[in-house]
Amino acid sequence: MAIGDLSWESAKINFLYHGIHLVKVRIDSDGLNVDHLEEICQQKKIKLVFVTPHHQYPTTAIMPAYRRIKLLQLAQQFGFLIFEDDYDYDFHFSRHPIMPLASAFHQRQVLYAGSFTKAISPVFRVGYLVGSKEQIDLLCHVRRLVDRQGDTIQELALNEILKTGIIQRYLRKNRRIYQLRRDCFISLLSNHLADFVSYSKPEGGMAIWTKFRSDIDLAGLAKKALNHDLYFQDGTQFHSSPDGIHCTRLGFASSSVEELTHAVEILSDLVFEQLKL
Numbered sequence: 001m002a003i004g005d006l007s008w009e010s011a012k013i014n015f016l017y018h019g020i021h022l023v024k025v026r027i028d029s030d031g032l033n034v035d036h037l038e039e040i041c042q043q044k045k046i047k048l049v050f051v052t053p054h055h056q057y058p059t060t061a062i063m064p065a066y067r068r069i070k071l072l073q074l075a076q077q078f079g080f081l082i083f084e085d086d087y088d089y090d091f092h093f094s095r096h097p098i099m100p101l102a103s104a105f106h107q108r109q110v111l112y113a114g115s116f117t118k119a120i121s122p123v124f125r126v127g128y129l130v131g132s133k134e135q136i137d138l139l140c141h142v143r144r145l146v147d148r149q150g151d152t153i154q155e156l157a158l159n160e161i162l163k164t165g166i167i168q169r170y171l172r173k174n175r176r177i178y179q180l181r182r183d184c185f186i187s188l189l190s191n192h193l194a195d196f197v198s199y200s201k202p203e204g205g206m207a208i209w210t211k212f213r214s215d216i217d218l219a220g221l222a223k224k225a226l227n228h229d230l231y232f233q234d235g236t237q238f239h240s241s242p243d244g245i246h247c248t249r250l251g252f253a254s255s256s257v258e259e260l261t262h263a264v265e266i267l268s269d270l271v272f273e274q275l276k277l
Helices: 009-017 034-043 065-078 133-146 152-163 166-193 218-227 257-275
Strands: 002-004 023-025 048-051 081-085 110-115 127-130 197-199 207-212 247-251
Touching: 002 009, 023 034, 034 065, 048 065, 065 081, 152 166, 166 197, 166 207, 166 257, 218 257
Parallel strands: 002 023, 002 048, 048 081, 081 110
Antiparallel strands: 110 127, 197 207, 207 247
């Protein structure tokens, strides 16, 4: 199975737990490098490719159209399935949504997964999967071995808020809020940490992929920040390299402007303290 060398840690843990051999594909500024994937496919049999093309996790990079087309072509050429995890499709801030791989003609080679967790609440653990009838029938059988019926009451409640349009109105409101928080967070980083971090403005999602200056001890910084009740990952969760990547995701969506301001002030103070400036 092929997966990005920068990827979601929980997905990797699940795949490894079930004995799947993972082959790492390079991630760059446009997401999964499909040319590298093609080289891998020419050397070994790949059965499944796990990908997050809408906002690549963790970098938030958006896979451009030419790569999406080539990925679908490679799936047909080499006979692998694509598992498209579209974990935050609802939170793209441009006027024109980017359609998923599953919306294109793919000859039943794309399994499309999404979730209502980010759209509604982290405690609302309901997702969905789109595939061919044969694929869904098989997976329903497997699911039944794990959980006979799921959470029926929660699923009926979800059905109701979809039918009444509540969730659609809620998402439109939240997109505006999250865009404002993103812009505020970028302004704060620019004003307080411009000499120490670099990043690209994400077109959507809930976090900013941030590269820290090489002389900053990112693990030590994260540990010190936790003592001030500020939590962020130190980046080691995203990459298997022992040298690390000196980048991490800094989230903004769940914090108010006041909380973001306080968080960046703490981070700035700790950076200056660590570098003895």
